[in-house]
Amino acid sequence: MTTPPSATEPVALADHTTLRLGGPAARFVNATTAAELVEVVRAADAAREPLLVLGGGSNLVIADSGFDGAVVRIGTSGRRIDRLSDGRVQLTVEAGEDWDEVVAHTVANDLGGLECLSGIPGLVGATPVQNVGAYGVEITDVLVSVDLLDRESGQVRMVPAAELGLAYRTSVLKGKDNAVVLRARFALTDGGKSAPIAYAELARTLGVQVGDRAPVRDVRDTVLELRRGKGMVLDPVDNDTWSAGSFFTNPIIGEGDEVLSVLERASARAGGGPVTMPTYPAGEGRVKLSAAWLIERAGFHKGYSARDGRVSLSTKHTLALTNRGSASTEDLLALAAEVRDGVDAAFGVRLHPEPVLVGCAL
Template identity: 65%
Template sequence: MSTVETPTRAPLSSYTTLRLGGTARRFVTATTDDALLSAVQEADRAGTPLLLLGGGSNLVVGDDGFDGTVVRIATEGWTLDRDAAGTVVADIAAGQNWDDFVASVVGEKLGGVECLSGIPGSVGATPIQNVGAYGFEIGASLVSVRCFDRRSGEVRTMSRDELGLGYRTSVLKGTDAAVVLGVRIELNGDGLSQPVRYAELARALGVEVGERVPTGDVREAVLGLRRGKGMVLDADDHDTWSAGSFFTNPIVAEADVADVVARVASVVGDDVAMPRYPADGGVKLSAAWLIERAGFGKGHRGPGGRVSLSTKHTLALTNRGSATTADLLALAAEVRDGVRARFGVSLHPEPLLINCAM
């Protein structure tokens, strides 16, 4: 067992990619599964509010912090099991840095997760919100998740089907009933990527959509695209002081699409085609496209200029260095309300809001 407890009132801004958030009453770092389980069970016995923290890349923590126990999951490492057919199964600790894992397996010419290069955060968070980018979601390679059920007190394995994966969601999102301990994913050993499904990525690679290419080529292309959008963490670049894409792409019912199209046409002109994609439950629209057409361009400033939309990517809300969480949420609400007023479409935040609300 290995835990490290920091002094009381630990600043959570030191552990989130937004670099925002007040203090935690108690802060524990767990580097083994046993230590993690012990910390969770101790909080449960005491009836103390509990916040599980991975890489902090998908959290917006209120300025008042968290009046309870924060357990930072810092378990690391993975194993690879190869079969005769060339399939590779990876078992990965929940606290393992996601991109370090991706870089390593791509370096070993293993394919399956290369499109998720450069995504910050920990492995354990990826199935919770079914992380995706450039036409690929982790659910496509996911086999199962090993987790601790806080209600039964047992460690159990949940299959991919049991996780109820959807667009940026799963049955684990928005609940603290289960603690992810490890993730199992399937990779291929032929050195080639998943079929390239995203047109922007295909153009960057100089290939046709649907082609498979060396995994290393995809990783480099994805990292290049992400850097151009301020989506690769850089302490010196305030455009990366964000939680990634702040809003999910909205899904509207088929019956409502015509009304949205008419409202868009009245604002931006009849000759402008609104991007739309088939999705479960309706039609998926581009949040970034709607935000820009609602009058919020790259670099749009929030309160006092302390926050702004990224100068590279309108979906990222950024801390310019001296912001508060209240500043960030004021900007988020301005954007959300502006899109709703102009187009009748509601945007919803992708990160978890802890002790704060829009």
């Protein structure tokens, strides 16, 4: 097999990220089959060439200086539905498939399980890496296994979901480059009904109770409507969608004194009155806070801008940091640092970025 040709001229990585930021790649390869992808990665590793594996670019912040090495874009495609028994279905998808197109495909086939994850940009291969989640559903709820290329051994192996360390917006794969996802398998249900609705806002909009099931088509339509209202569905003419989605993860802290300290600071900032702060269970002795709530109450409103307006918080959602059309990665990180430090100063809570940072740091 011949190694896929690489670009002869530097390729602007800004053209391959949803933030539309990032400098050039020294070498760019588009791998359209799993075999090509494996070959490119093995060849780069053998030559000790720096390598960046690029999916949809929706959870990526790349330095203005770009990447001095090979960038391989995952352009693989292929889906298979296997109907098992008792209404169970296994969906197998290549890593380079567009995630939302896959979700739409399952809904069109009356399969339940992925509908709450509608509208999320990016490719299938990235979803287990960060345990993508939205509206009460996470990849860990439906993932069966992945096929990985182990870069240390050069071998391809199937890894059960239970071995991936899937947790809130993370996995054993996140932030590491020792493995590449080639394909993923998901456990779905037949019959046109969704997974139990777990997110209160979604249940309310659908007109059902939390825990009820609803038609998958209705759930998808409603999720897309909610996401559009927050600027979370890609639109080339809407700068509010020139983002990496939610830039900060919701912080997890100890319940009790740590929560009380945040509440006391919030009360002081509100003039001493009572404050109701949203919290969510996060395991024994831990609670999850709302990063958006903290950001807003630290003084950063929707549309808050920096660097002469080149970057801003989305006008629809304070968790999204956006490129207003002429920004640099340096501009974006300056705004991110301002928000992070402002929340820390106001509440003593440190926010952490959700996107992967390449060649840069916050």
